[in-house]
Amino acid sequence: xxxxxxxxxxxxxxxxxxxxxxxxxxxxxxxxxxxxxxxxxxxxxxxxxxxxxxxxxxxxxxxxxxxxxxxxxxxxxxxxxxxxxxxxxxxxxxxxxxxxxxxxxxxxxxxxxxxxxxxxxxxxxxxxxxxxxxxxxxxxxxxxxxxxxxxxxxxxxxxxxxxxxxxxxxxxxxxxxxxxxxxxxxxxxxxxxxxxxxxxxxxxxxxxxxxxxxxxxxxxxxxxxxxxxxxxxxxxxxxxxxxxxxxxxxxxxx
Numbered sequence: 001x002x003x004x005x006x007x008x009x010x011x012x013x014x015x016x017x018x019x020x021x022x023x024x025x026x027x028x029x030x031x032x033x034x035x036x037x038x039x040x041x042x043x044x045x046x047x048x049x050x051x052x053x054x055x056x057x058x059x060x061x062x063x064x065x066x067x068x069x070x071x072x073x074x075x076x077x078x079x080x081x082x083x084x085x086x087x088x089x090x091x092x093x094x095x096x097x098x099x100x101x102x103x104x105x106x107x108x109x110x111x112x113x114x115x116x117x118x119x120x121x122x123x124x125x126x127x128x129x130x131x132x133x134x135x136x137x138x139x140x141x142x143x144x145x146x147x148x149x150x151x152x153x154x155x156x157x158x159x160x161x162x163x164x165x166x167x168x169x170x171x172x173x174x175x176x177x178x179x180x181x182x183x184x185x186x187x188x189x190x191x192x193x194x195x196x197x198x199x200x201x202x203x204x205x206x207x208x209x210x211x212x213x214x215x216x217x218x219x220x221x222x223x224x225x226x227x228x229x230x231x232x233x234x235x236x237x238x239x240x241x242x243x244x245x246x247x248x249x250x251x252x253x254x
Contacts, residue, residue: 005053008040012057026091031080034071041068066097073100085111092120098127106130152190159183 015029015036037059044050054064070093073079080086080100088111089099102110110116115126128134159179 003039005040005043005049008036008043009053009056012036012040016057023091027080027086027089027096030067030070030091030093030096031075034067034069034073035076036071037064037067038071038076063093066093069097070100074104075100083107088116090116090123095120095123095127098124098131098133101131102127148190152186155186156183 012033015033019026019029037057040053041050041064044053054061059067070076080089083104085107090096099107099110110127110130116123159182
């Protein structure tokens, strides 16, 4: 009897319920979900329908991809059971997505050696090395973005320090307003230059936001923007734009 997509969804949901009640068959259940999910992906009539099924099951794209990797590996349909490693293989899905890619001979060497020693990250690093997976180098665009964001964070922290210290240069509401306007002008310039890169997926940070630009939390503090006559750190920056120079000069204007 042919199995339709709705039946596959119900079968996966049954396994999910079983896993909530009993974790003893965790690895076998991961394998079963992987097989059913791979079948569901192949049977889904459209990509949008596949996404609908995936969301119905509570899997985001990355988790679903891990299960697909597992379900389409040689481990499926009894492959892993035949190795005798069923009780030794971890139930960690993040590890399984790489471990299941090893050919049988490499899996034997990995399991019989020290491959599973250490924490998750160590194990995954070893597996990636075995599989020849290299980290992607940062693009020139992303490096440029990071340098610009670091520049913005430095200036932001300097201004915040000056405000909190209550320096004489900011003793009047007018001067404080000029400082706020200068910071906003710089923020708008950063947003203008970085938003296209964000839209293209060239950059992504988990941190606070300024407009549509995501700013990393670990800003580098630099002191004495309004110091004792020393030249501003940004004054001789060859990459400084005219807009940035105007914004920074406004901070120093009296």
